[in-house]
Amino acid sequence: VKISKNIENLMMNLQILPGVGPKTAKRLALFLLGENKKDARKLSCSIDEALDSIKECQICGVLNDLEICSICSDPARDNSNLCVVETTSDLFAIEDTKEFNGKYFVLNGLLSPIDGIGPDELRINKLMEICNTRKVKEIVIALNSTLEGEATGYFLFENFKGMDIKVSKLAEGVPAGGDLDYVDNNTLKRAFSWRRVLSKD
Amino acid sequence: VKISKNIENLMMNLQILPGVGPKTAKRLALFLLGENKKDARKLSCSIDEALDSIKECQICGVLNDLEICSICSDPARDNSNLCVVETTSDLFAIEDTKEFNGKYFVLNGLLSPIDGIGPDELRINKLMEICNTRKVKEIVIALNSTLEGEATGYFLFENFKGMDIKVSKLAEGVPAGGDLDYVDNNTLKRAFSWRRVLSKD
Numbered sequence: 321v322k323i324s325k326n327i328e329n330l331m332m333n334l335q336i337l338p339g340v341g342p343k344t345a346k347r348l349a350l351f352l353l354g355e356n357k358k359d360a361r362k363l364s365c366s367i368d369e370a371l372d373s374i375k376e377c378q379i380c381g382v383l384n385d386l387e388i389c390s391i392c393s394d395p396a397r398d399n400s401n402l403c404v405v406e407t408t409s410d411l412f413a414i415e416d417t418k419e420f421n422g423k424y425f426v427l428n429g430l431l432s433p434i435d436g437i438g439p440d441e442l443r444i445n446k447l448m449e450i451c452n453t454r455k456v457k458e459i460v461i462a463l464n465s466t467l468e469g470e471a472t473g474y475f476l477f478e479n480f481k482g483m484d485i486k487v488s489k490l491a492e493g494v495p496a497g498g499d500l501d502y503v504d505n506n507t508l509k510r511a512f513s514w515r516r517v518l519s520k521d
Numbered sequence: 522v523k524i525s526k527n528i529e530n531l532m533m534n535l536q537i538l539p540g541v542g543p544k545t546a547k548r549l550a551l552f553l554l555g556e557n558k559k560d561a562r563k564l565s566c567s568i569d570e571a572l573d574s575i576k577e578c579q580i581c582g583v584l585n586d587l588e589i590c591s592i593c594s595d596p597a598r599d600n601s602n603l604c605v606v607e608t609t610s611d612l613f614a615i616e617d618t619k620e621f622n623g624k625y626f627v628l629n630g631l632l633s634p635i636d637g638i639g640p641d642e643l644r645i646n647k648l649m650e651i652c653n654t655r656k657v658k659e660i661v662i663a664l665n666s667t668l669e670g671e672a673t674g675y676f677l678f679e680n681f682k683g684m685d686i687k688v689s690k691l692a693e694g695v696p697a698g699g700d701l702d703y704v705d706n707n708t709l710k711r712a713f714s715w716r717r718v719l720s721k722d
Contacts (some may be wrong), residue, residue, distance in 0.1 A: 324571075324574070324575070324584070324585040324586040324587075325586070326567070326570050326571040326574045326575070326586050327571055327575070327584070327585070327586070329567045329570065329571065330567040330568060330570075330571040332567075333560070333563050333564045333566075333567040334564065336557060336560040336561075336563070336564060337549055337552070337553075337564075338548070338549070338552055346610065346613065347539070347610065348538055348539070349571070350584065350608065350609055350610040350613075351538070351539055352538075352568060352571075352572075353571055353572065353575045353584055354584065354608065354609070354629075356537060357572055357575075359534070359537040360537075360568055360572055361568075361569075361572055362534050362537070363534045363535065363537060363538075363565075363568060364564075364565040364566075364568035364569050364572070365565075366527070366530045366531040366533075366534040367531060367553060367561055367562075367564060367565035367568075368562075368565050369527050369530065369531075370525075370527040370528055370530070370531040370550070370553075370554055371553075371554065371558055371561055371562055371565070373525070373527045374525070374527070374528070374554045374558075383525075383528070383551065383554055383555065384525040384528070385525040385526070385527050385528075386525075407551065407555065408551055408555065409547065409548065409551040412547065412551075428555075
């Protein structure tokens, strides 16, 4: 039964969200249109406002509402340390750890020749320029441990080979709280090869 | 770090959705603002359009965009059979089974004296009026099997006692595909008391 074209439209559009299928979309749509009309309006307004103001920082590429983001323009952060991430959400995740006080470079993608994503699309030139002007001493590669992530990381490593820059990479190993029994084979292999000697530290 | 007020605002407003906490909200927000700006705009538009057009059917109370919904105005549906549900989404669920060809009455709530929801809020007068004018022969009570659902069902049953209307109620028992081992005590008790004799059917 077609109850309403507009509700069905909403249900369809809710399914663009990751993890939302037809059933959840139906539930969400009726939730928004039932008891929660005010909240629903707030939600649509905040989507519009965010879309209208969102842009990539001209230096690091992070999604924000300024031409130069608050991290790039923060004088208290270490200019000589640069962390390369794939997405804005990876940057947030690292910021949440409070472990890193350098600056970031957000690729907004990974190398993928098959999709036509090469060094130009990832603004590798801009990255090189930043490294030169800021006299960056260390680049921390913080990319996903996937095929594309590894390939992009290796490409960056090769790129900085001739320069006087230390290139490091996030450690791979057993996740915190991880049970060795449940950790997959590859992770365990890497945890072995990345193992740290404790007795002489 | 405060990357953007508008993104944070969006993250907060996404958390009004059921089952969305801070982590999911962050993921959804960056999903909408990253690669999927067009879809995000479609989503906010369809929320607005649905909100602007949504109303309760003046007869049955279902959420839709017509004064009289397509079910109430459908001459092919059985006027003498009325199914009482709590929400529009319950109505959809029953429609999906294709088991019922009567009409509906959507309470848009359940009796809850503590929240000030009495018979007037549930438009019980309207329900009585419909039963009288349409010469309804059977009312199927299809409410949740919760305390409020049971109480509301019982109230309806009492209300129709004097009238020449058969009042029925959805069967309670073991769910399809349900494993007796995992079915809770109350469900099993009810499945016993609602059991059907097969040998003489």
